[in-house]
Amino acid sequence: MPKFEIVKNIERRTMPVSEIRMVKGEGEPTKIVGYAAVFNKRSEDLGGFTEQLAPGAFKTALKSSDTRALFNHDSNYILGRRSAGTLALKEDDNGLHVEITPPDTQYARDLQANIDAGNIKEMSFGFRIAKDGETWTDEENGMPLRTLTKISDLLDVSPVVFAAYNDTSVAMRSLEEWRGDENIDSEENRDEPQPGSATADPAPDENESATTPVSILKKRLQLKERESNL
Numbered sequence: 001m002p003k004f005e006i007v008k009n010i011e012r013r014t015m016p017v018s019e020i021r022m023v024k025g026e027g028e029p030t031k032i033v034g035y036a037a038v039f040n041k042r043s044e045d046l047g048g049f050t051e052q053l054a055p056g057a058f059k060t061a062l063k064s065s066d067t068r069a070l071f072n073h074d075s076n077y078i079l080g081r082r083s084a085g086t087l088a089l090k091e092d093d094n095g096l097h098v099e100i101t102p103p104d105t106q107y108a109r110d111l112q113a114n115i116d117a118g119n120i121k122e123m124s125f126g127f128r129i130a131k132d133g134e135t136w137t138d139e140e141n142g143m144p145l146r147t148l149t150k151i152s153d154l155l156d157v158s159p160v161v162f163a164a165y166n167d168t169s170v171a172m173r174s175l176e177e178w179r180g181d182e183n184i185d186s187e188e189n190r191d192e193p194q195p196g197s198a199t200a201d202p203a204p205d206e207n208e209s210a211t212t213p214v215s216i217l218k219k220r221l222q223l224k225e226r227e228s229n230l
Contacts, residue, residue, distance in 0.1 A: 010155060012073060013043070013051070014124040020159050022115050029101050030112060032069075032079065036123040036157040038095035042145070049144040058091045060130065061154035069100045070158045073126055077107050079159075089157070098123060098157050111159060119161075126155040144179075 020034035037058075043051040061067075069080035069087045080087035080100040088099040102108035114120045133150030 009128050010126055011129065012124055012126045013037070014122050014160060020115060020121055020123050022112055032098075032100040032102060032112070032115065032159065034098055034123050035095045036098045036125040039093075045143070049146055050139075051146045051148065053095070054147050054149045055093070056091070057133075057148050057151050058089075058096050058154060059150075061127070061151045062089060062091060065154040067154045068156045069098070069102075070156045071107065071111055072160050073124065073156060073158045077111075079103070079108060079111070087157070089154070096125065096157070100157075115159065120159050122160055123157060124160045125157045127151045128153040128155070 020032060022030060023033045024030040037053055039053050039055045039057070041052060066081065066083045067087060067089060068075070068078055068082075071077035071079060079102045082089065086101045086103075090097050102112065111120065128151070129148060130150040130152040133148060133152060135147045135149060137145050137147070139145050
Protein backbone atom coordinates (compact mmCIF):
# COMPACT_ATOMS: atom_id res chain seq x y z
CA MET A 1 0.00 0.00 0.00
CA PRO A 2 1.21 3.54 -0.66
CA LYS A 3 2.52 5.44 2.33
CA PHE A 4 1.08 8.88 2.97
CA GLU A 5 2.70 11.43 5.23
CA ILE A 6 0.53 13.97 7.04
CA VAL A 7 2.37 17.27 6.86
CA LYS A 8 1.80 19.44 9.92
CA ASN A 9 3.12 22.56 11.57
CA ILE A 10 4.50 24.09 8.38
CA GLU A 11 5.12 27.83 8.48
CA ARG A 12 6.04 30.16 5.63
CA ARG A 13 7.69 33.54 5.91
CA THR A 14 9.04 36.32 3.77
CA MET A 15 11.48 38.22 5.97
CA PRO A 16 12.41 41.90 5.44
CA VAL A 17 15.30 42.70 3.12
CA SER A 18 15.20 39.33 1.37
CA GLU A 19 16.42 39.73 -2.20
CA ILE A 20 16.56 37.90 -5.48
CA ARG A 21 18.36 38.49 -8.79
CA MET A 22 19.57 36.71 -11.90
CA VAL A 23 23.29 35.97 -12.26
CA LYS A 24 25.01 34.62 -15.38
CA GLY A 25 28.76 34.07 -15.54
CA GLU A 26 30.70 33.45 -18.70
CA GLY A 27 30.22 29.84 -19.74
CA GLU A 28 27.96 29.25 -16.73
CA PRO A 29 24.22 28.56 -16.62
CA THR A 30 21.93 31.35 -15.51
CA LYS A 31 21.23 31.20 -11.78
CA ILE A 32 18.69 32.67 -9.40
CA VAL A 33 20.61 34.09 -6.45
CA GLY A 34 19.56 35.86 -3.29
CA TYR A 35 18.62 35.60 0.37
CA ALA A 36 15.52 33.73 1.48
CA ALA A 37 15.96 35.04 5.03
CA VAL A 38 18.05 37.58 6.90
CA PHE A 39 19.01 37.63 10.56
CA ASN A 40 18.02 40.11 13.27
CA LYS A 41 15.44 41.95 11.16
CA ARG A 42 11.98 42.44 12.60
CA SER A 43 8.99 41.35 10.57
CA GLU A 44 5.90 43.45 10.23
CA ASP A 45 2.99 42.92 12.63
CA LEU A 46 1.96 39.29 12.10
CA GLY A 47 -1.31 39.63 13.98
CA GLY A 48 -0.32 40.79 17.45
CA PHE A 49 3.35 39.83 17.42
CA THR A 50 6.53 40.32 15.41
CA GLU A 51 9.28 37.88 14.48
CA GLN A 52 13.00 37.73 13.83
CA LEU A 53 15.59 35.08 12.97
CA ALA A 54 18.61 34.50 15.19
CA PRO A 55 21.98 33.76 13.55
CA GLY A 56 22.46 30.00 13.37
CA ALA A 57 18.73 29.30 13.10
CA PHE A 58 19.22 27.16 9.97
CA LYS A 59 22.24 25.19 11.19
CA THR A 60 20.28 22.08 12.19
CA ALA A 61 18.04 22.06 9.12
CA LEU A 62 20.92 22.42 6.67
CA LYS A 63 22.46 19.21 7.96
CA SER A 64 19.51 17.03 7.02
CA SER A 65 16.88 18.80 4.89
CA ASP A 66 16.59 17.92 1.20
CA THR A 67 15.19 21.37 0.52
CA ARG A 68 13.42 22.18 -2.74
CA ALA A 69 13.34 25.46 -4.60
CA LEU A 70 9.79 26.22 -5.76
CA PHE A 71 7.93 29.12 -7.30
CA ASN A 72 5.34 30.57 -4.90
CA HIS A 73 5.74 27.46 -2.65
CA ASP A 74 3.95 25.46 -5.35
CA SER A 75 5.36 21.95 -5.85
CA ASN A 76 4.06 21.96 -9.41
CA TYR A 77 6.76 24.53 -10.23
CA ILE A 78 10.00 23.05 -8.98
CA LEU A 79 13.16 25.04 -9.71
CA GLY A 80 15.83 23.06 -7.89
CA ARG A 81 16.64 20.53 -5.19
CA ARG A 82 19.61 20.11 -2.88
CA SER A 83 20.04 16.39 -3.54
CA ALA A 84 20.08 17.07 -7.30
CA GLY A 85 22.78 19.73 -6.98
CA THR A 86 20.48 22.37 -8.50
CA LEU A 87 19.95 24.19 -5.19
CA ALA A 88 22.80 25.42 -2.99
CA LEU A 89 22.12 26.84 0.47
CA LYS A 90 24.46 28.32 3.05
CA GLU A 91 24.16 30.35 6.19
CA ASP A 92 26.41 33.41 6.38
CA ASP A 93 26.55 36.48 8.61
CA ASN A 94 23.66 38.05 6.74
CA GLY A 95 21.22 35.16 6.54
CA LEU A 96 20.27 32.19 4.37
CA HIS A 97 21.92 32.51 0.96
CA VAL A 98 20.26 30.73 -1.97
CA GLU A 99 21.61 29.75 -5.37
CA ILE A 100 19.23 28.01 -7.79
CA THR A 101 20.10 26.55 -11.18
CA PRO A 102 16.62 26.43 -12.75
CA PRO A 103 15.55 23.92 -15.41
CA ASP A 104 15.03 24.83 -19.06
CA THR A 105 11.24 24.90 -18.81
CA GLN A 106 8.73 27.51 -19.86
CA TYR A 107 7.69 28.41 -16.30
CA ALA A 108 11.35 28.80 -15.26
CA ARG A 109 12.08 31.04 -18.25
CA ASP A 110 9.00 33.13 -17.46
CA LEU A 111 10.13 33.45 -13.85
CA GLN A 112 13.61 34.60 -14.89
CA ALA A 113 12.10 37.24 -17.19
CA ASN A 114 9.92 38.53 -14.33
CA ILE A 115 12.88 38.67 -11.95
CA ASP A 116 14.92 40.59 -14.53
CA ALA A 117 12.01 43.02 -14.99
CA GLY A 118 11.69 43.57 -11.23
CA ASN A 119 8.19 42.11 -11.07
CA ILE A 120 9.35 39.41 -8.65
CA LYS A 121 11.97 40.50 -6.15
CA GLU A 122 11.40 38.65 -2.89
CA MET A 123 12.07 35.17 -1.58
CA SER A 124 10.27 33.17 1.07
CA PHE A 125 10.93 29.93 2.94
CA GLY A 126 8.80 27.09 4.29
CA PHE A 127 9.88 25.49 7.54
CA ARG A 128 9.12 23.64 10.74
CA ILE A 129 10.42 24.96 14.03
CA ALA A 130 12.18 22.66 16.50
CA LYS A 131 10.49 21.98 19.83
CA ASP A 132 13.05 24.16 21.60
CA GLY A 133 13.58 26.42 18.62
CA GLU A 134 11.91 29.67 19.67
CA THR A 135 11.82 32.26 22.42
CA TRP A 136 9.20 34.87 23.27
CA THR A 137 9.87 38.25 24.86
CA ASP A 138 7.78 41.31 25.64
CA GLU A 139 8.91 44.46 23.87
CA GLU A 140 8.62 48.01 25.19
CA ASN A 141 5.80 48.71 22.74
CA GLY A 142 3.80 45.84 24.22
CA MET A 143 4.16 43.70 21.09
CA PRO A 144 5.47 40.17 21.81
CA LEU A 145 8.59 39.25 19.83
CA ARG A 146 9.14 35.69 18.62
CA THR A 147 12.77 34.83 17.92
CA LEU A 148 13.37 31.73 15.81
CA THR A 149 16.54 30.04 17.06
CA LYS A 150 16.37 26.51 15.62
CA ILE A 151 14.57 25.41 12.47
CA SER A 152 14.31 21.63 12.34
CA ASP A 153 13.18 21.27 8.71
CA LEU A 154 13.73 23.64 5.81
CA LEU A 155 11.14 22.43 3.33
CA ASP A 156 11.52 24.93 0.52
CA VAL A 157 12.82 28.30 -0.59
CA SER A 158 10.69 30.17 -3.10
CA PRO A 159 10.69 33.29 -5.22
CA VAL A 160 7.27 34.77 -4.43
CA VAL A 161 4.90 37.33 -5.90
CA PHE A 162 3.37 38.20 -2.51
CA ALA A 163 5.01 38.11 0.91
CA ALA A 164 3.76 35.10 2.90
CA TYR A 165 2.98 36.78 6.24
CA ASN A 166 -0.49 35.32 6.71
CA ASP A 167 0.47 31.73 7.57
CA THR A 168 0.83 32.23 11.32
CA SER A 169 -1.44 29.60 12.90
CA VAL A 170 1.48 27.63 14.39
CA ALA A 171 3.04 30.78 15.82
CA MET A 172 -0.28 31.92 17.27
CA ARG A 173 -0.66 28.62 19.13
CA SER A 174 2.85 29.05 20.50
CA LEU A 175 2.07 32.62 21.54
CA GLU A 176 -1.04 31.50 23.44
CA GLU A 177 0.96 28.80 25.24
CA TRP A 178 3.60 31.37 26.20
CA ARG A 179 0.96 33.79 27.46
CA GLY A 180 -0.63 30.98 29.48
CA ASP A 181 2.69 30.12 31.16
CA GLU A 182 3.31 33.81 31.86
CA ASN A 183 -0.13 34.16 33.48
CA ILE A 184 0.51 31.10 35.66
CA ASP A 185 3.82 32.53 36.85
CA SER A 186 2.19 35.87 37.64
CA GLU A 187 -0.55 34.18 39.67
CA GLU A 188 1.93 32.09 41.63
CA ASN A 189 4.09 35.10 42.47
CA ARG A 190 1.18 37.28 43.55
CA ASP A 191 0.30 36.82 47.24
CA GLU A 192 1.80 33.32 47.24
CA PRO A 193 0.82 31.67 50.55
CA GLN A 194 3.47 30.27 52.84
CA PRO A 195 3.14 26.69 54.15
CA GLY A 196 0.65 26.59 57.02
CA SER A 197 -0.59 30.13 56.33
CA ALA A 198 -4.24 30.83 57.05
CA THR A 199 -4.48 32.63 53.71
CA ALA A 200 -3.44 29.58 51.69
CA ASP A 201 -5.90 28.81 48.90
CA PRO A 202 -8.31 25.99 49.70
CA ALA A 203 -8.60 23.08 47.31
CA PRO A 204 -10.64 24.17 44.29
CA ASP A 205 -14.36 23.44 44.53
CA GLU A 206 -16.55 22.22 41.67
CA ASN A 207 -17.61 25.72 40.56
CA GLU A 208 -14.02 26.96 40.48
CA SER A 209 -12.91 23.92 38.50
CA ALA A 210 -15.41 24.80 35.82
CA THR A 211 -14.00 28.29 35.27
CA THR A 212 -10.31 28.07 36.20
CA PRO A 213 -7.76 26.89 33.59
CA VAL A 214 -6.61 23.32 34.21
CA SER A 215 -2.96 24.35 34.27
CA ILE A 216 -3.56 26.77 37.18
CA LEU A 217 -5.57 24.17 39.11
CA LYS A 218 -2.70 21.71 38.73
CA LYS A 219 -0.26 24.28 40.09
CA ARG A 220 -2.49 24.90 43.13
CA LEU A 221 -2.87 21.17 43.83
CA GLN A 222 0.89 20.73 43.63
CA LEU A 223 1.30 23.53 46.16
CA LYS A 224 -1.20 21.87 48.51
CA GLU A 225 0.66 18.56 48.22
CA ARG A 226 3.97 20.24 49.10
CA GLU A 227 2.33 21.84 52.18
CA SER A 228 0.93 18.52 53.37
CA ASN A 229 4.35 16.87 53.14
CA LEU A 230 6.02 19.47 55.36
